[in-house]
Amino acid sequence: MEHDPAVIAGVTLAIEAAIARAIALSPGTQKQLQTLHSVDIEIQCTQPSIAVFAIIDQDGAIQLSNYRETKPTVSISGTWREFLSVASAADPAAALINGDIKISGDTAPLLRLQSIISDLDVDWEEPIVDVMGPVVGHQVAEVIRTLTSVSRSTHRRMKRQVSEFILEEGRLSPPKAELDSFFSAVDDLLLRTDRAESRVKRLKKRLSSLAGVNE
Amino acid sequence: MSSQDNLTDDTTDFGFERVKTAEKAGRVREVFDSVAAQYDLMNDLMSGGLHRLWKRFTIELSAVRPGQTVLDIAGGTGDLAAKFSKLAGPDGKVILADINAAMLSVGRDRLIDKGALGNIDVVQADAQFLPFADDSIDCITIAFGLRNVTDKAKALQSMHRILKPGGRLLVLEFSKPTSPLLSKIYDAYSFSALPAMGKLITDDADSYRYLAESIRKHPDQESLLEMVEDAGFVDCRYHNMTGGIVAVHRGIKG
Numbered sequence: 001m002e003h004d005p006a007v008i009a010g011v012t013l014a015i016e017a018a019i020a021r022a023i024a025l026s027p028g029t030q031k032q033l034q035t036l037h038s039v040d041i042e043i044q045c046t047q048p049s050i051a052v053f054a055i056i057d058q059d060g061a062i063q064l065s066n067y068r069e070t071k072p073t074v075s076i077s078g079t080w081r082e083f084l085s086v087a088s089a090a091d092p093a094a095a096l097i098n099g100d101i102k103i104s105g106d107t108a109p110l111l112r113l114q115s116i117i118s119d120l121d122v123d124w125e126e127p128i129v130d131v132m133g134p135v136v137g138h139q140v141a142e143v144i145r146t147l148t149s150v151s152r153s154t155h156r157r158m159k160r161q162v163s164e165f166i167l168e169e170g171r172l173s174p175p176k177a178e179l180d181s182f183f184s185a186v187d188d189l190l191l192r193t194d195r196a197e198s199r200v201k202r203l204k205k206r207l208s209s210l211a212g213v214n215e
Numbered sequence: 216m217s218s219q220d221n222l223t224d225d226t227t228d229f230g231f232e233r234v235k236t237a238e239k240a241g242r243v244r245e246v247f248d249s250v251a252a253q254y255d256l257m258n259d260l261m262s263g264g265l266h267r268l269w270k271r272f273t274i275e276l277s278a279v280r281p282g283q284t285v286l287d288i289a290g291g292t293g294d295l296a297a298k299f300s301k302l303a304g305p306d307g308k309v310i311l312a313d314i315n316a317a318m319l320s321v322g323r324d325r326l327i328d329k330g331a332l333g334n335i336d337v338v339q340a341d342a343q344f345l346p347f348a349d350d351s352i353d354c355i356t357i358a359f360g361l362r363n364v365t366d367k368a369k370a371l372q373s374m375h376r377i378l379k380p381g382g383r384l385l386v387l388e389f390s391k392p393t394s395p396l397l398s399k400i401y402d403a404y405s406f407s408a409l410p411a412m413g414k415l416i417t418d419d420a421d422s423y424r425y426l427a428e429s430i431r432k433h434p435d436q437e438s439l440l441e442m443v444e445d446a447g448f449v450d451c452r453y454h455n456m457t458g459g460i461v462a463v464h465r466g467i468k469g
Contacts, residue, residue: 006456009268009275067275 003050005066012046012052012064025122033060039109040070040096044077056113074105092118227282227365230428240314240341242275246422247291247315247363253417254321255292260412261414261423267294269461270358272454273387274298276463276465286387288342289313289360290376297331299356305334310347312340313360342370347377354378360388362433371446378468384448390455390462398459405430436462
């Protein structure tokens with residue numbers, strides 16, 4: 001099914017504007033992106049069938065388009081589920097390389113771009129100050145910063161504590177070392193059983209050959 | 216319906232009206248003189264901002280590269296020219312052409328405000344008699360302008376003449392909706408809401424009634440494709456947008 005170019009243009013325009021806003025609020029990112037000038041990335045979604053091209057211009061801005069005639073520097077293709085799993089992975093670079101997404105062309109600029117984006121440090125204070133003024137805006141930004149920091153550390157702490165409760169207090173799941181030792185013992189038993197089985201077969205063969213000689 | 220049919224008895228369409236061929240350019244000029252100042256605002260209101268997306272896709276199809284020469288005919292308020300200026304870069308050139316001085320004046324002011332005049336020339340020209348050398352332009356665009364041209368075939372031939380071999384023409388224009396239901400909704404909108412909006416914003420319902428009528432009299436996708444081919448272009452195709460309300464036709468000079 002052919003998609004309406006105006007719809008794709010609307011989506012790419014919105015994403016492009018959001019990326020541009022984030023880059024503008026992250027000091028240094030634009031300069032880093034300028035080093036990738038002329039890099040042309042084709043993102044091809046096979047299900048549904050949509051191709052979007054991202055090019056980094058000389059000003060370090062990322063431009064998205066629905067149509068391109070030049071050969072891309074790197075082309076990545078996969079289904080929307082595969083792209084979603086890469087985007088939500090803890091390590092997107094590893095997920096991209098080890099996952100089902102197909103990559104062709106020069107992958108170095110792609111990894112560099114991924115590294116720049118993951119280092120994006122957006123300063124949200126500027127747009128807040130623009131709207132609320134320097135006095136109130138700064139206070140609001142401080143509150144947001146504190147809340148973000150508290151929420152991050154709470155998330156980390158919760159993750160650790162839940163893990164500790166499941167493993168040690170609730171004994172709901174064995175610790176990793178115990179599991180590893182158990183699996184290793186199972187492997188060892190499997191090997192021994194295989195050896196015993198082949199030994200029995202060998203002995204049986206010997207017995208039958210001895211019985212043949214005696215007759 | 217071809218443009219030649221329009222010219223029988225030395226008359227042509229002006230919306231649903233028949234006027235003398237020599238009068239059409241003057242009548243169209245009056246319309247655009249009236250709407251020039253509020254043209255972009257009206258475009259945003261009438262299309263719900265969609266005209267920006269239609270133009271964006273047209274720019275993508277142009278595949279303009281740094282150093283190239285681009286001619287934007289009926290460029291009006293210069294929104295396409297500003298984008299092409301960036302793509303063509305300092306070694307390239309963009310020519311903003313329009314038959315209407317009022318539209319060009321608004322366009323030039325907008326481009327100055329955007330700081331985009333370094334590689335842009337502004338030329339008042341009639342699309343039927345383009346004042347440029349043969350084989351001198353890499354890409355020509357005409358967005359929402361061809362339907363106002365008196366002799367469309369002559370204009371397409373003129374564009375073909377000045378394009379370099381391998382150069383491309385892009386015609387962005389209102390067309391025929393592909394769905395009958397959308398067509399009915401679109402008709403109701405064009406002939407009721409559009410003139411009302413025109414009256415409210417520019418105090419000129421007639422100009423916007425003309426715009427709606429001229430859209431209906433414009434050739435549909437297949438007819439325009441045939442006209443582009445007849446003008447000598449090769450590898451011609453079109454892309455429908457927003458259910459065929461708008462189509463962008465592409466032709467290459469062989």
